[in-house]
Amino acid sequence: MALPPHFIQKLHQNQTEGLFRDLQLLCDGQIIDVHKIIICSYSPVLFAALSGPYQEQDEGVYEIKDSSYPIVLGMVEFMYKGTYKVSNHDSTAVHGGHPRVLFHAGMVALADKYLIPSLRELALSKFKKCVNSETDFRPLLQSVSGVYAIQGDGNAELRRILVSHFEDWFASYIGRDGMEDLLRDISKTKTLNLQSILQ
Numbered sequence: 001m002a003l004p005p006h007f008i009q010k011l012h013q014n015q016t017e018g019l020f021r022d023l024q025l026l027c028d029g030q031i032i033d034v035h036k037i038i039i040c041s042y043s044p045v046l047f048a049a050l051s052g053p054y055q056e057q058d059e060g061v062y063e064i065k066d067s068s069y070p071i072v073l074g075m076v077e078f079m080y081k082g083t084y085k086v087s088n089h090d091s092t093a094v095h096g097g098h099p100r101v102l103f104h105a106g107m108v109a110l111a112d113k114y115l116i117p118s119l120r121e122l123a124l125s126k127f128k129k130c131v132n133s134e135t136d137f138r139p140l141l142q143s144v145s146g147v148y149a150i151q152g153d154g155n156a157e158l159r160r161i162l163v164s165h166f167e168d169w170f171a172s173y174i175g176r177d178g179m180e181d182l183l184r185d186i187s188k189t190k191t192l193n194l195q196s197i198l199q
Helices: 007-017 036-042 044-051 055-059 069-081 099-113 117-133 137-142 144-148 155-173 179-185 188-198
Strands: 023-027 030-034 061-063
Touching: 023 036, 023 069, 030 036, 030 069, 036 044, 036 069, 044 061, 069 099, 069 117, 099 117, 099 144, 099 155, 117 155, 137 144, 137 155, 144 155
Parallel strands: 023 061
Antiparallel strands: 023 030
16 A cells, blocks of 8 residues: 655654654753654664663653763664755764764764664765865864764774764865974874874
8 A cells, every 4th residue: 555645754844843752852851752653663762762671762762861961862864754854953963073074973873872773874975075075174183082082883984984074075185385384283182083094
């Protein structure tokens, strides 16, 4: 049986308008109202937490503690629409640096935690595209500590993408005018961070 026309759009509309929602995700003290059937269909972790004899099932609230509200909101958007947009919320740049790079890295970590391979694949793709399209070295370098703080299986892939970009960048820019000025601008801490990822 075929789905009704515009089914996905209607699901998202129901979520944003608060219709038929039966679960609240709590993060950073903020609530996101969702439908259990949607989020549990994507995540076996959430399915287990919300279908077993756990407090979350009884209370209708599931708290996500180790991510930020904008990133959790992005995960929910993905579950309803199949994609997500980068939030402009300040908390996405906890470590400083490039906010879009850190947002996508945070999405990879959340996808790893909740075992959502399709979200992980999309977030890694967006992370790589964002890193490779950045022409200013400084914000990427400032993002290193934030990316390295990411936990989960995607950590190694995120690092590999960053290291590969830095290697390509140095290979193409070394010896050019302004390179010495740029390196002088980089603080000792950032230089040590860069050395650690290139080793």
